[in-house]
Structures are given as C-alpha cells and as structure tokens.
Amino acid sequence: MPQAPPDEDWTLSPRTGYTRAHWEATTDALLAAARRWASPRGALLHLPGAPSASGVRSDGLEGFARTLLAAAFRVAGADGADPHGLMERYAEGLDAGTRTPGADDAESWPLVLDHDVQGQPMVEAASVALGLRLTRPWLWDRLDGTAQDRVEAWLRGALRSLPAPSNWYLFPFTVAGFLESVGRGDDLTRRARERALDLLDAWYRGQGWYSDGDGRAFDHYNGWALHLYPVLDAHLTGGSGAGGSGPHGERLREHLEGFGLMFGGDGAPVYLGRSMTYRFGAGAAVALGAVTGHTPLSAGASRRILSGCLRYFLDRGAVGADGLLGLGWHGPHAATVQPYSGPASPYWASKAFLCLLAPPGHPLWTEVEAAAPSEGPDRVLALPAPGFLVQSTGADGVVRVHNHGSDHLRPHHAESAAQEDPLYARLAYSTGTGPTSSANPADNDFALVWRGGRGVRRRIHPLGAGHGDGWGWAASWHRPVFPGGSPVLPALRVESVVVARGRHELRVHRVVGAPEGAGAESTGWAVGPEQGLESRLWPLHGWTARDRPCAPSGTAFTPWARVPRLTGTVSGTAVFAALATLTGSPGTDSGVAEVAVLDGALTVRWTHDGALTRIAFDPLKVTLEHDTNAAGPRREAR
Numbered sequence: 331m332p333q334a335p336p337d338e339d340w341t342l343s344p345r346t347g348y349t350r351a352h353w354e355a356t357t358d359a360l361l362a363a364a365r366r367w368a369s370p371r372g373a374l375l376h377l378p379g380a381p382s383a384s385g386v387r388s389d390g391l392e393g394f395a396r397t398l399l400a401a402a403f404r405v406a407g408a409d410g411a412d413p414h415g416l417m418e419r420y421a422e423g424l425d426a427g428t429r430t431p432g433a434d435d436a437e438s439w440p441l442v443l444d445h446d447v448q449g450q451p452m453v454e455a456a457s458v459a460l461g462l463r464l465t466r467p468w469l470w471d472r473l474d475g476t477a478q479d480r481v482e483a484w485l486r487g488a489l490r491s492l493p494a495p496s497n498w499y500l501f502p503f504t505v506a507g508f509l510e511s512v513g514r515g516d517d518l519t520r521r522a523r524e525r526a527l528d529l530l531d532a533w534y535r536g537q538g539w540y541s542d543g544d545g546r547a548f549d550h551y552n553g554w555a556l557h558l559y560p561v562l563d564a565h566l567t568g569g570s571g572a573g574g575s576g577p578h579g580e581r582l583r584e585h586l587e588g589f590g591l592m593f594g595g596d597g598a599p600v601y602l603g604r605s606m607t608y609r610f611g612a613g614a615a616v617a618l619g620a621v622t623g624h625t626p627l628s629a630g631a632s633r634r635i636l637s638g639c640l641r642y643f644l645d646r647g648a649v650g651a652d653g654l655l656g657l658g659w660h661g662p663h664a665a666t667v668q669p670y671s672g673p674a675s676p677y678w679a680s681k682a683f684l685c686l687l688a689p690p691g692h693p694l695w696t697e698v699e700a701a702a703p704s705e706g707p708d709r710v711l712a713l714p715a716p717g718f719l720v721q722s723t724g725a726d727g728v729v730r731v732h733n734h735g736s737d738h739l740r741p742h743h744a745e746s747a748a749q750e751d752p753l754y755a756r757l758a759y760s761t762g763t764g765p766t767s768s769a770n771p772a773d774n775d776f777a778l779v780w781r782g783g784r785g786v787r788r789r790i791h792p793l794g795a796g797h798g799d800g801w802g803w804a805a806s807w808h809r810p811v812f813p814g815g816s817p818v819l820p821a822l823r824v825e826s827v828v829v830a831r832g833r834h835e836l837r838v839h840r841v842v843g844a845p846e847g848a849g850a851e852s853t854g855w856a857v858g859p860e861q862g863l864e865s866r867l868w869p870l871h872g873w874t875a876r877d878r879p880c881a882p883s884g885t886a887f888t889p890w891a892r893v894p895r896l897t898g899t900v901s902g903t904a905v906f907a908a909l910a911t912l913t914g915s916p917g918t919d920s921g922v923a924e925v926a927v928l929d930g931a932l933t934v935r936w937t938h939d940g941a942l943t944r945i946a947f948d949p950l951k952v953t954l955e956h957d958t959n960a961a962g963p964r965r966e967a968r
Contacts, residue, residue: 333358343699346597348637350686350695356640357404357683358414363653364397364677365419372419373427373437375674377654382672384450387440389672394423395454395461396677402461402469407686410468417468420461424473428480442487445494450670455488456501456559457680459508463566464687470512482514489518495740496543497555499526507563530560530578536715538585545743546790547754548716548736549603553589553615554681557582562684565622579624586619588713590627590635591703591720594761595727597638601886602731602759604738607657607666608678609648613639617685620694629693630700636685638702648676655679659886665752665767666886704729704761710802710830717792719804721830726914728863730760732828732835734806735792745788745811755787757826757837758855760912762863764886766856771879771893773856776826776839778810778900779849780819785810793825793950801831803952819845827945829952831936834921835910836870838932840947844900852896855912856881858888865912867894868920870934871927872906874898907932 336355338347367377375393382389401416412418426437442451462470462481470478488505503526506519533540533556540556541547560578592600599612613636619625620632627635643649646660655676657667688694703709704722711720717735722728738754739745752765756774759765766773778785787808795804805827810819821843829836841850854867869876873896881891896908905927909920924935931946942955 341698343633343637345634345699345701346637346641348641350690352637353640353683353686354404354408356644357400357686359653360649360655360677361397361401361404361416362414364393364674367393368419368423369426369436371426371437372423373439374423377673378652379657379673382450382675383669384448384672388448388450388454389674391427391439391451391454392672393674393677394420394427395457396674396680398461399457400677400680400683402464403680403683403686405468406464407689409689412468417465417472421469421472424458424469424481425477428477428484431484439484442484442491444492445498446492449494449498452488452491452493452498452501455485456504459485459505460562463508463511466512482509485509486518489522494543496547497551499529500555500559502526504559504563507566511567527560530556534581537588537713538581538583539713539716543740545737545740546717546735546792547603547738548718549738549754550599550605550608550612551603552585554608554611554678557585557615558618558681558684561618561622561624579622582615582619582622582624583626585615586625586627588711588718588720589615590631591709591711591722592729592731592761593635593639593702593704594729595702595705595724596761597635597640597642598761599639600729600731600759600761601659601764602733603736603753604668605671605675605678606659606753606886607671607676608681609643609655609659609676610639611679611681614681614684617682621684621687627703628697628700630697631702633694633697634699634702636682637699640682659764663886665883708800708832710797710800712795712797712802712804714792714795717790717795717804717806719795719797719802719828719830721802721835723833723913723915726863728760728762728912728914730758730830730835730912732758732804732830733790734795734804734826734828735790737788737790739789745809747783747786747788747811747813750786750788757787757828758835760855762861762887762914763855763857763865763912766881766885766891766893767883770881770883771853771895773853773881773885773893775851775853776824776837776906777851778822778824778841778844779851780812780845780847783812783814784851785812787824796952798954801829801954803827803829805950805952819843825947825950827950827952829943829945829954832921833911833913833915833917834936836907836922836934836943837910838905838907838945840903840905840930841900842903844902844904846901848900850898850900850904850906852906852908854894854910856885856891856893857912858884858891861888863912863914864916865892865894866910866920867896868909868922869896870907870909870920870922870925871932872898872900872904873908903930905930905932907934
C-alpha cells in the first residue's frame with residue numbers, strides 16, 4: 331500500500347509546507363511506481379506509452395538510467411541508507427543490461443553510437459555514470475570485476491561516438507569523470523573532458539548563460555545540463571576536478587542571480603524552450619547552487635523555490651493515477667512532447683532530487699522558508715547576454731520573460747517559415763501561460779502578412795537590454811520569413827522593443843522596407859477562462875482594428891484560450907505601438923496617458939506618475955524621464 335504523505339510543516343516551511351521528508355517520499359513513490367514496469371532482471375523499464383523516435387529498447391534504457399539518477403540522489407543523500415533495496419535492484423539491472431549489448435532480448439541495452447545513428451543511449455550513459463559515481467560504495471563496489479569491466483566497456487561507447495553539437499558533449503564528459511574516479515581513466519577520458527570544457531568556454535555568453543551549442547539557444551538546458559555536469563563534477567571531487575570551482579562555480583552563481591527570479595509565486599517555472607516535460611527539473615540549478623554553495627540565494631529562498639516548484643506540479647496532476655510522471659505539463663499535453671520524448675523522458679526531472687545531497691542538518695533544510703525573488707516588490711531585470719528582460723509582479727506572482735535573444739538556430743541553418751518554433755520564436759513567455767500551437771493564432775507575436783503569407787520570426791538579432799529603477803527594456807530585430815523558403819523581400823526587417831514597468835509592457839515595432847499592401851498583426855498573452863489571469867492589449871499607435879480570436883488547441887496551462895490581437899496596414903517604414911498586460915490583479919486602463927511619434931521616435935507618458943518613455947531607432951536609444959513638468963507629447967486617439 332502507498333505510504334501516507336509526510337505531515338506538512340507550516341512553521342519551518344510557511345510558504346509550501348514541504349520538508350526534506352516530502353522530497354524523500356516523492357522520490358520513493360516515483361521509483362516504486364516505475365519499478366513495476368521493469369524487465370525480469372531490471373535492466374530495462376518499459377513505462378507505458380507511445381515510443382519515442384529512438385524506439386522501444388532505447389526508451390527502456392532511458393527508464394533505467396533516469397530512475398537510477400533519482401535513486402542515486404536518494405541513497406547518497408542518506409549516506410547509503412537504502413530501506414527499499416534500490417541499489418541491489420539496480421546492480422542486477424547493470425549486470426543484465428551489459429552482458430550482450432545490442433542484442434534483441436529481454437534485458438540487453440542498446441549500444442552507444444553516434445548521435446545521428448543511435449544517439450539517445452549516449453544521454454542515458456551520462457545518467458548511469460553519474461548514478462554510479464554518486465553511489466560508488468553501495469553500487470559500483472558491489473559489482474564483481476567482470477561486471478565492472480562490462481559496464482565500463484558499454485560506457486566507453488560514449489567516449490568513442492559523436493555527440494550532437496550541443497550540451498551532449500557533457501555526456502561523455504560525465505562518463506569520463508566517473509571512469510577516472512574509479513581509477514579507469516586514460517587519454518580517451520582526458521580528451522573527452524578537455525573537449526567539453528573547451529566547448530563550454532566557447533558557448534559562454536556572460537551573466538551565467540551558455541548557449542546550447544553554437545548560436546543563441548538559451549533555455550532550461552542552461553541549468554539542468556550546461557551548469558549541472560561541470561559544477562557537480564567539481565563538487566564530487568572536492569572542488570579540484572576538471573570542472574573546478576571556478577570559473578564554472580562562479581558562472582552558476584551569476585546565473586542564479588537572474589534565474590532565481592524565473593519562478594512564479596505559485597512555484598511554476600517559466601515555460602520557455604524545449605523539453606518542458608522535465609517539469610520540476612527546472613529547479614536543478616537552484617539545488618546545485620544550494621548544495622555546492624555557488625549561489626546568491628539564501629538557503630530559505632532556495633528551498634522555497636525548489637519545494638514550490640515540486641508542489642506546483644504534484645498539485646496539478648503531473649503524476650498520474652498510476653504513480654508515473656507522464657508526458658506533458660500539468661497533466662498530458664501533446665504540444666509539450668518532442669519527437670525524442672518517450673514514456674520515461676519526464677524522469678530527467680530526477681535532477682531536482684540533487685537537493686537531497688544536502689544532508690538533513692544542512693541549512694537548505696533547517697532554515698525557515700524565505701520569500702522567492704518573485705514574491706517581493708515588482709522587479710524588472712535585464713539580461714543582455716541571452717537577450718532576456720525578466721519582469722515580475724509581486725501582487726500576483728506572475729513572472730514574464732521577454733525574449734529578444736534566444737532562437738534555437740545554428741549559425742549555418744537556413745531560415746524557413748515551415749519550421750516556426752513556438753518554444754523560441756515568441757516575444758514573451760511566462761510562469762502562467764504557454765505558447766499556442768503553430769496551428770492556432772500565435773500569442774505574443776508581431777507579424778507581417780503579405781500575399782496571403784504570414785512572416786515568422788526565426789533568427790533573432792539582439793540589439794541590447796538594460797534596466798533602471800523599476801523599469802527595463804530589451805530590443806532585437808528579425809527578418810520575416812514567409813512560406814515557401816528563405817526571406818524574399820530585400821531590406822525588409824522588423825525592429826522590436828519592449829519596455830516593462832510594473833505590470834505594463836510597452837511593445838514597439840518599427841517595420842522597414844514593407845511592400846505595398848502588407849498587413850501587420852500583433853498579439854498578446856493567451857489565457858483561458860479558468861486561469862484567473864487577465865490578458866489585455868491596447869492599441870497605442872499604428873493600429874486600426876482589434877479582436878480576440880480563440881486558440882482551440884489551448885496551451886500547456888489551459889485546454890482552450892483566447893488571444894488579444896491588433897491589426898493594421900503598412901507600407902515602407904512605419905512604427906507600431908501597443909500596451910500589453912498579463913495580470914492576476916485586473917486593471918481598468920492601459921496606464922498610458924499620451925503617445926506621439928516624431929521623426930521616427932516614439933514617446934509615451936505614463937498615467938500613474940507622469941514619467942516619459944522615449945524610444946529612438948537611429949541609433950537605438952531607450953530612456954525614461956521623471957520630469958513631470960516637461961511639456962508632454964500630444965494626446966493620440968486609440
């Protein structure tokens with residue numbers, strides 16, 4: 331019978347009620363449910379559901395490896411205490427899976443080959459290696475020499491094969507780290523580690539943000555992969571490993587300065603980028619910082635973020651009636667699932683259980699929960715390195731990330747409208763909304779419509795970001811890509827600027843080189859009637875009509891949504907401006923008193939304090955003036 335959940339402790343944890351016991355109990359329950367689907371000797375866990383693109387056997391290995399990672403954090407965090415016999419079962423699975431790799435039988439693991447041949451096992455090899463390293467006295471050391479040799483031989487496939495050109499290079503890095511930790515290192519392991527660290531340096535963009543490979547792909551992989559593997563490696567070797575406590579530890583600390591703000595007052599992480607089915611795995615970087623000490627967050631704030639994120643998903647159906655983490659967000663959600671996602675993929679959420687490496691007496695568990703950064707006063711934080719502007723409002727706990735820098739394209743990739751990616755192309759993402767599907771009206775978008783085709787935002791070119799006291803801005807430009815191929819209109823470009831103040835988002839776009847007869851569209855946040863959020867979009871300049879089309883496919887947060895939309899026409903060069911809000915505390919007006927456009931520059935006077943925002947484009951300059959006695963721009967009908 332399932333065990334009763336631990337008692338909530340509202341004195342120690344006044345915001346979530348969760349303690350370390352809740353993390354242990356969650357791990358135990360997830361592992362027990364998954365174990366029911368194991369092969370006879372436990373080498374493969376075939377969780378129910380449609381297979382991934384990698385096939386059933388690879389998915390079974392994924393089930394073994396990702397649950398092993400959770401079990402490893404659980405047992406290592408308890409200093410080897412293993413009341414459920416986890417290590418014995420995983421030892422049998424290791425022995426069975428590596429006897430005849432590549433064979434078509436009930437237990438054998440697939441071989442680790444190049445990423446474009448049979449790549450997924452390389453991902454799982456890293457989890458196996460990390461699990462073995464964390465639990466060496468209770469798992470690796472209990473294997474006989476022959477079994478150890480077989481496991482090593484299988485793992486070494488990750489050192490010989492070609493990773494995908496992204497965070498995948500940290501998988502052989504992690505395999506090599508384990509082999510060296512048990513005295514089985516050589517030139518191959520050394521080269522794998524040096525190669526990964528060299529690439530990390532090349533991908534580092536500043537402010538604690540790595541691009542996931544060449545280009546400008548910034549998402550949750552920054553925390554649960556690009557920071558996690560080198561910093562944890564250093565921690566496990568006492569700070570003297572190839573990862574070192576610096577620069578990687580200091581980069582993690584700087585990352586958490588901004589990333590700590592990207593969890594809502596309800597615990598939700600920002601829905602941004604791919605693999606969001608890993609859910610509370612988004613907290614892995616926060617846990618890593620707390621365990622290693624590389625964090626600007628207090629122990630109480632770290633636990634509040636971690637436990638808030640865990641509870642957010644547990645309270646909303648992420649774990650089904652069968653006890654398994656299913657594919658989706660709250661519950662099942664098809665649009666969250668990538669082609670590489672299989673039934674066991676969500677168990678990369680196991681990385682959040684890294685927090686269990688902090689022993690019971692650690693401040694992470696003994697300090698009283700403190701407010702998360704998003705629960706304080708309204709904040710606006712510019713992160714020019716990834717091109718993000720983070721905006722949080724304390725009254726409703728909603729966090730928004732305005733995207734003017736992350737696009738998930740390699741430098742050599744061609745741009746195609748057919749490959750429009752809602753997970754990266756939108757102007758903004760939040761903790762309370764998700765992007766609409768490609769088949770529905772696009773949320774948080776600005777698009778030109780020409781000859782029946784809609785130009786999409788593919789490659790994003792950042793123009794800068796900054797913040798002041800209570801406000802901030804970010805800007806970028808893109809070349810609209812229309813159906814049928816690459817950009818076809820020479821010199822056409824859209825320059826986009828957002829200015830955030832409190833709950834308000836001033837969205838300004840300058841179109842350059844638009845053809846005669848082109849239309850323009852701008853959309854706001856997609857919300858459903860049951861969400862308790864209000865999405866508004868006010869026309870300020872350039873727009874001639876407004877409506878609110880529905881998105882029948884909904885988002886990860888709602889089965890059905892509406893999207894506020896503005897439309898207009900454009901020819902040549904023109905400026906468009908709108909004021910957007912997403913709030914749990916509805917307002918009655920736009921917050922803007924006056925608007926004017928003169929010589930291509932836009933000025934806006936704010937209602938609540940009379941401050942004046944000015945946006946110029948040649949060159950780009952964004953200012954905020956608090957001189958309320960200055961002559962304001964003319965009032966403009968809207």
